Amino acid sequence: MTKYVIKRVIAAILTLWALITIVFFLVRLMPGEPFTNPKLSPQVIENMTKYYGFDKPLIVQYFQYLGNLLHGNFGFSMKYTNKTVNYIIGQTFPFSADLGLRALTLAISFGLVLGILAARKRGTKIDFVCVLIAIIGTSIPDFIMGALLQYFFGIKWGLLPIALYKGFKYTILPATALAFYTLASVSRIMRASMLEVTSQDYIKTARSKGLSELRITVKHQIRNAIMPVMTILGPTVAAVLTGTFVIEAIFAIPGMGKYYVESVNNNDYSMILGMTLFYGIFLVTANLIVDILYGVADPRVRIGKK
């Protein structure tokens, strides 16, 4: 198991290095320059090019960037000129993570319950309702869901705040809107996987041994059926925690999502790199944890098995 984990960690670090290198050179191929303010005189552009070191050979800039990275320094944003990328991430990530954590908890707990319920009561009205929720969740985009929630709960019924993020009641609508899609996919996958497991031999064996239905479901069915759900959780966790542009924008939450999208539009090189790397670290770590959990849940997965 230790060897398996070490191998995974090394692969993760190599992945990140490859990511930095590819993104570093790719952003330079994007059309345009990072100085996109319409009011820059040619002299000012020349001065700024020098200031950010863009007049040096690309390879020199690359090693400089790697050197800074080793000190954990993502550099200064080119648009928000006095702020470092580290500072911006430090300011915005807690909001994205807070919202994401709430949404994830909601999505996973309700998603699993719905999926299990639907599979257990297959063909009944309960199943129908669960499937309906799953279809609605996967087919309605989150920005429409967000706007609908805002309209009904915020404007029409006046129950909850429309936007901003200043306390518990502010979190309910955005977390629900954000959770919906993940909730739906978790419940859909869980239902399908539960049904698949039901027809397996070991379930029949368990049943013939005379075990109680509850025990079969909890101990044999769920444990085996949860594997596909875990697979999608890695990327989902990373995506949800690091900020979702649309929900954050609709609910005016000061999260990370906007900076990521905006940095690409503005060719803000240091911000694009910093954000991509931060997201990359998250994704790779989440996948790493899923890989390890996989090993825990299913002994066959462990590569170094004896």
Add this chain to the structure above:
Amino acid sequence: MKKRLLALAMVAALIIATLASCSTPGGDSSSGGEKVFRYATNTEPTTFDLTKGNSIGDNEIQHAISEGLTRNTGGNVTPGIAESWDISEDGCVYTFHLRDANWSDGQPIKAQDFVYSWQRLVDPAVSSPYAWYLDTIGVKNAAGVNSGELKPEELGIKAIDDKTLEITLDRPMAVLLSALGMQSNLNPLRQDIVEQYGDEFAATADKNVYSGPFVLTSTENNLYVFEKNPEFWDADNIKLDRVELNYIEKADTALGLYESGELDYVRLDNAVVENYKDNDDYGIYLNGNVDYCYINPNSDNPVWANKNFRLALNYALNRVEYNQLANSGLYNPYNALCFPGLTGKGGKTYGETYDVNSYAYPMEGDVEKAQAYLADAMKELGIANASDIEIEFVTTDAESNKKIAEVLQEQWQNALGIKVNIRQVTYADIYGEVYPKFDYEIGYAGWGPDYDDPTTYLNLFRSDVNWYTPYGNPDFDAKLDAAQAITDDPDARMDLLNEAEQILIEDGAWVPLQARNQSYLLSPKMKDVTFYSFSINIDWAYADVAE
């Protein structure tokens, strides 16, 4: 079984705890008995370092937290840090006498603080985006210092003593006093504070000192909090205790918050103006932006060097219809270059002083005339069929710009029978490559004024200015130079500038489209909020809340 129940209970408790956890990273703020103004912006401030401010949003904030030599409130220029000033006979040397005023930390504001600020603005090593500003308002040696040819000490600003400041221009600029009160890049800076924080100067509210009516107390979490500055020299006349600026990207969200009473001012999206324009709290201001198409006469396509072809495009447009189709009729169709709200002659605006319609392109177009110009152009260029002419129109990929391009395409194709192709590029591409490198034939852009004088628009078309268009015309340059030479007769100068604008029109130097305006909702309890068209849109420094 017991163990399992316990585990189940723990998981359930964890879920509930996560969902219901009351502490979010932000935290609520409330007020009692204070005069508070709360509003929203959809452009996030990029910096609180006044040297590096580079947008109207940045400038509006600095206008509240820093004080210039003068203060310009919606065009009304009053003394600021400078109590009085003398102007030399040739209009080139201004001597300012500073009042006793303090920074927010109690230190006196000195003439040297202005010198430091101005030198920093043009220092190539600082690389301020607005370094060009000092040159446009005629400050001596500003361009030379910015290009690194001259030393910062050679800039036309000098502290005679702590309370006397001398500014030298290389040409008379009557607009200087107005610009000093509105362009916050020109306000004082404390060298010791800037050097103490280095690159992190002004990164957060506490890493700065303030000279203006308000101090910034927080910039966290997209909420910018301003509180009255007790050290401000005119603090007795500042009514608001606190101002909260929320950065909210989506106009719909801001509008929802306004309607639920959480904001006192929002800008309206064009799409919803129709629903609000009869309300009492509805208002509209001209923001000085004039939108038009730049033309690249040096393009590989030979038609652009032909004056008659450029005129054909201009006469072919029905700008009233264009404005209806492209902007839902919300802006003002415009047929000239200089924003009509500029100060003109004898207390009148530029638009009132000169009858633009008498010399500019007909607002509804004149297709016959356009076709005649096209025929002339084709004769000169040796083109037999109009359908052989193909031009490329460049714009960004924003949905609204696409619509504009398509309306223009249709009007030109229908009126002239030429072929118009649309090329859409990203925002970063158009301002980073396409315009700076003149990699276009005709493109959609515009200009917001930097100060209240026609030259803020006209200078863009000088032969020696190559920002957007390589256009050049010796007659036009000569008119501008002649206007510049006049020091004692502002009316004669204004006439010359107007004649220069007419030269551009006769030459088809560009294609004017519209003057922009902005609709907003402002809570009726707010008093004395001022709207302005030059570098500042909303000015609440001297605003008040009705009891």
